[in-house]
Amino acid sequence: MMGRKGLASLTSVAAALLLWFVVTTLTGLVSPGRFPSPAEFWQSLVQIATRGYAGAPLLAHAVQSLKLVLLGFAVAVATGVPLGLWMGWSRRAEAAINPVFLLIRPIPPLAWIPLAILWLGLGDAAKIMVIWFAAFVPSVINAFAGVRAIDRPMIEAARMLGTPRWRLVREVIAPAASPMIFTGLRLSLQASWTTLVAAELVGALLGIGFVLNVAQQDIYPGMILVGMVTVGLLGWATTWLLAMAEQRALAWNMAARD
Amino acid sequence: MRDTPLSFAERIGWGALGLAVLLGTWTLLTASGLVPRPFLPTPLDVLDRMIELMSAPFAGATLPQHLASSFERYAYGVLLAALIGVPLGLLMGWFRWLDDIVTPLFDGLRFIAPIAWVPFAALWFGTGIGGPVLIIFAGAFPPCLINAYRGARFVEPRLIEAARMLGTGNLRIILEILLPAATPSIVAGLRVAAGLGWQSLVGAELIVAAAGVGFMMVQAQANVATPTVMAGMVAIGIVGMVIDVALRQGEAWLRRRRGLEA
Numbered sequence: 001m002m003g004r005k006g007l008a009s010l011t012s013v014a015a016a017l018l019l020w021f022v023v024t025t026l027t028g029l030v031s032p033g034r035f036p037s038p039a040e041f042w043q044s045l046v047q048i049a050t051r052g053y054a055g056a057p058l059l060a061h062a063v064q065s066l067k068l069v070l071l072g073f074a075v076a077v078a079t080g081v082p083l084g085l086w087m088g089w090s091r092r093a094e095a096a097i098n099p100v101f102l103l104i105r106p107i108p109p110l111a112w113i114p115l116a117i118l119w120l121g122l123g124d125a126a127k128i129m130v131i132w133f134a135a136f137v138p139s140v141i142n143a144f145a146g147v148r149a150i151d152r153p154m155i156e157a158a159r160m161l162g163t164p165r166w167r168l169v170r171e172v173i174a175p176a177a178s179p180m181i182f183t184g185l186r187l188s189l190q191a192s193w194t195t196l197v198a199a200e201l202v203g204a205l206l207g208i209g210f211v212l213n214v215a216q217q218d219i220y221p222g223m224i225l226v227g228m229v230t231v232g233l234l235g236w237a238t239t240w241l242l243a244m245a246e247q248r249a250l251a252w253n254m255a256a257r258d
Numbered sequence: 259m260r261d262t263p264l265s266f267a268e269r270i271g272w273g274a275l276g277l278a279v280l281l282g283t284w285t286l287l288t289a290s291g292l293v294p295r296p297f298l299p300t301p302l303d304v305l306d307r308m309i310e311l312m313s314a315p316f317a318g319a320t321l322p323q324h325l326a327s328s329f330e331r332y333a334y335g336v337l338l339a340a341l342i343g344v345p346l347g348l349l350m351g352w353f354r355w356l357d358d359i360v361t362p363l364f365d366g367l368r369f370i371a372p373i374a375w376v377p378f379a380a381l382w383f384g385t386g387i388g389g390p391v392l393i394i395f396a397g398a399f400p401p402c403l404i405n406a407y408r409g410a411r412f413v414e415p416r417l418i419e420a421a422r423m424l425g426t427g428n429l430r431i432i433l434e435i436l437l438p439a440a441t442p443s444i445v446a447g448l449r450v451a452a453g454l455g456w457q458s459l460v461g462a463e464l465i466v467a468a469a470g471v472g473f474m475m476v477q478a479q480a481n482v483a484t485p486t487v488m489a490g491m492v493a494i495g496i497v498g499m500v501i502d503v504a505l506r507q508g509e510a511w512l513r514r515r516r517g518l519e520a
Contacts, residue, residue: 008358016363034382091264095272100280106495106502108457110373111472113464114479114487119297194371198461201376202476209374216377224377232370239369 036222044222053223054214056206065196065207066234068124072131073192080139081181088147109134110198122203127196134195135188142184146177182246189242193235299485307485316486317477321493328459328470331387335394336455343402344444348436351410372396373461380466390462397458398451405447409440445512449505456498
């Protein structure tokens, strides 16, 4: 069942955990003020899960962060993918929108955080705005590239058969561009998490980034690690869900490739 | 796609229209009083403020000084990522056991956003130069490692077999076969790393710095100095663009040189 690769991974992770235990607990090589021991990590986890930390239990923080990421991501995808498809379809749209893009794109999404806070305060709206900015660009670019990479004859054949325009978009363009679109979505999702954590670190009242922020101020390494692990797990879980969705949506394509 | 490519004049025309719509809406929003000016200054206000910041200090330094201290951290972080990531990637591409050890740990760590390292960065290295450098490193390291690894992994097997047959040692195979063969991939990775590093820098400075453009922007935000915030955004955008153009040029130069050699 488990191949050589799986066994090696397991050994490697187990060795890393053992090393963690040895340097923090057995030998005290790394002081607890710098990095928590496994026991401290566990205590912090129990504390935030049951009694709460930074104003709420872990679940509430995680749900808050997850909610904002999914909302921002959804808004970005719902606006970015159609815009990218349109730019890929119409040379005029590309010519008009590209310069605007070139102007705005060099500004890293994180640089919008102060402006978002200035405009919308520390609440959810500012975070959704920043995530939207961050996740928008990869959605647009990949949808655009996906349309441009479609074989012209395929479109011309559909056209020749008198396919109405919206069916052409729905049944030819969108599916043909979808592998690229999904690549864009993956990048968008990653960008969403990075941006959210940064935005919550700068200013928030709930969320995993806020936990990290409070733990940093309290100089509480155990809780910092709990926050980081939670961010990692949430990022991993959402990426996995997206990969599952991709597999379902692109089943036809995968089969064709095999 | 729908029609034949546009002529040059048409491209320019549509491009100008797009930019005009953006800048026009922006100016109109504030000039008409629809959005209060302290919240959305006009493009000219931002330009004015940028020129002013060239000589007038804000948050302890002028804009060029902030940029210089940002750039210093940035250079250290990206350099460190390249110096560790590229050799490690090459070694992982050659020694299977190293690949087996590092890959699962690396995959696990990759899901943690670089910016989530901020609290440990501040705890371990403070807010001067060390903390931000760690975060830039966390952002720039993965593409360095991954691209060097992939480049080394997909080297023409015949080259390696030939070298092996001639009794070439591990070190020489890595330096004289894997490294040159992986160079295009490595350079592409460095370009991605440079971009991600610049992004991480901004995030790091918003949170854990006592100088730099990001710090200037946070201070401006606290003082509701919107033109200064936007001036910072423009400055960051320009520097990011210059870095990208410079690296693209370097990449093209390298490709030309290799093309001549081959």
